[in-house]
Amino acid sequence: MTLGDVVAKHKVVVCVGSGGVGKTTAAAAIGLWGAHQGRATVVITIDPARRLATSLGLEVKSGEPHEIPTDRLGAPPPRGTMAAMMLDQKGAWDRLVERHAPSARVRDQVLANTFYQSLSQTFAGSYEYMAVEELSELHESGRYDLIVVDTPPTKHALDFLEAPRRLDDFLDRRIIRWFVRPYVSATWVGMRLMNRTMGFLLKRLEDATGISVLLTISEFFSAMGGLFEGFHERVERAYGILQGAETAFVLVTSPDEQVLGEAEYLSAKMAELRMPLKGVIFNRTHDELALLDGSRRDGGDAGGKGYVEQVVARALSMAGGSGDPQELQALVDNFLRYQMLAEGERGRIEAFTAALRGRVPTVRVPNFSHDVHDVGALTGLHPHLFPSAQGRGDGTR
């Protein structure tokens, strides 16, 4: 099984990983590849670099999938199609409110409510929730046969998987009912009747901190009760898709993330959540040139260094003149520094891959010394993500 097989066999591909590892780029490249395989593809993305967004025609956050003209998707144009959708968390919540608010007055009231603003902007999990909400919608629309999801940057690679459920837990309907009872919104009396100690303490909390919020919360839930009626069901439906056989999770990571030390935890946790890991993309890696056979390698760096110096000196003299010995040294030192970097990465990647459960295809994408910000550069990732069968040694462990 290769990463290509994984993408080919699944309808939904979710890219997870911590922030700053190139998830957005990987998701876009996978989507583009799907289009070239003849599929109707959509990429749900979060915060692409400006030039990538421009290149994909995503300047406007419309909250709708935007079909990319096939002539912008390289030559020859793909057999399939590619759409991209930029997830705008705030916008998506606002649309949800607009959809469910009983009147324009209530809508405005909710949009101005500080609890709502806090919930939609800062509460951990709401971004993730919106991603799965959009995923459900696109999935059910039946318009696409490949949906690639780029997840929000999180501190830990797995945060995305549980966040929607945490939000659901937070918005527990039984508790919300407390807040929508009219007498609660008016005074503290209701709260005190519900739970004498709690009400009393929260009153003290408000007095002591000088922050009065319960009235705000109550107003919000009273106005928007309807929004949360179906919330639990929507979250469950989204998890149904995430846990379904049609969905594959792919980890995107750089070779020096903390997550590389946590392969066992990662495997166990994802299995427990019934969202098994189906592929790993090591991004921004450096490959290592196998310099010498094992026996000479054991002789230590000095042996390899001497050999490289010799070869470089010979090559330079062949091209006329022996040149400055300092420059020769600089070339060799530079090479050996990258070899060392690559060797460290290889060790971490091998240890990580060995500790993963089952056979998970892995690929390495090199650390390009140019920005990957347009369709051409995305296509340039394909030989690394989807090497052909007779390609290089990466692939299935």
Added chain:
Amino acid sequence: MDALFSRRVHFVVGKGGVGKTTVSVALALMAVRHGRRTLLIELEAGGRAGSLLDLSQPATYAAHLSPAGVWTIAVDGRSSLEEYLGLIIPARRVLKAVLHSKVYQYFVAAAPGLKELMAVGKVWYEAERRGDDGQRQWDVVIVDAPATGHSLQYLRMPRAARDTFGPGLVKREAARIHALLESSKETAVHLVTTAEEMPVTETIEAYTTLASDLRVPLGLLVVNRLHHGAAPDALVDRLREGAAVLPAADARVALAVARRATEENAWAAINRAQLERLRVAVPLPTIVLPMVFAREFGPDDVAALSQLVDGQCAGQPGAAQPPLGRGHDPR
């Protein structure tokens, strides 16, 4: 240098993955070398400061002393808020019931930025804390802040809270914290970035926000992971030419050497262009740190970088524009 650590509170801010923790640890080591009692605070637990300081475990809410003499703690808004509520609600059982209640979660969620405020409050508390002898506990407090956007929320909170919350403890404390934050005698916010397009763009935006909107006193701009180039491109071309006439096995090695040189030169060129953008848009005293090539980046590497920061600070008294470390120009 003494000018640098005459300020007591140092926030280290930057995009995810550019080396904020490395720079925070380097500054902390430097402060210790200069005889300062130093506390390194990780905002949000789970960071790498512990391992870079050669501690066997990540930083926690309780302080640990590293072999090199840096004290370290991890602070998150929730724990700080709970600690603070412990002062308001002394009965443990009752406090526990409150903290576990969903209504409390709503309270925290509904008071925007309360967690952030409490975390910065903890920084302020540590900076002001005095021992039994009446002396300050710490000479220098260094804060390894989260990714830029979130950092700005932390730095924005005290003023926002002072201006929006009703009279009460929180408003009073917010005003005190804000006073410390905006004092250029006490506080410095340092920006960390790599010289690549996206981090630089974010750094320029952060600089503008910090300087003209938040108006917090700024310190250093630290440009991390700078590539200096391998050798002139003409020489690399000659290496390629020569490789063509070598036996295949040797040619492979020679071409790999050439490819690495081209790669390094390309990074150096990107770095130079981005440094120039920074020079124009972020007029702060600038420290440049080289890309570290290592199998495993560890405590020794940070210690070496710390010496470099020290050296560059010594060479640039006050706020003068420092000479930027220009590497070997490959052309």
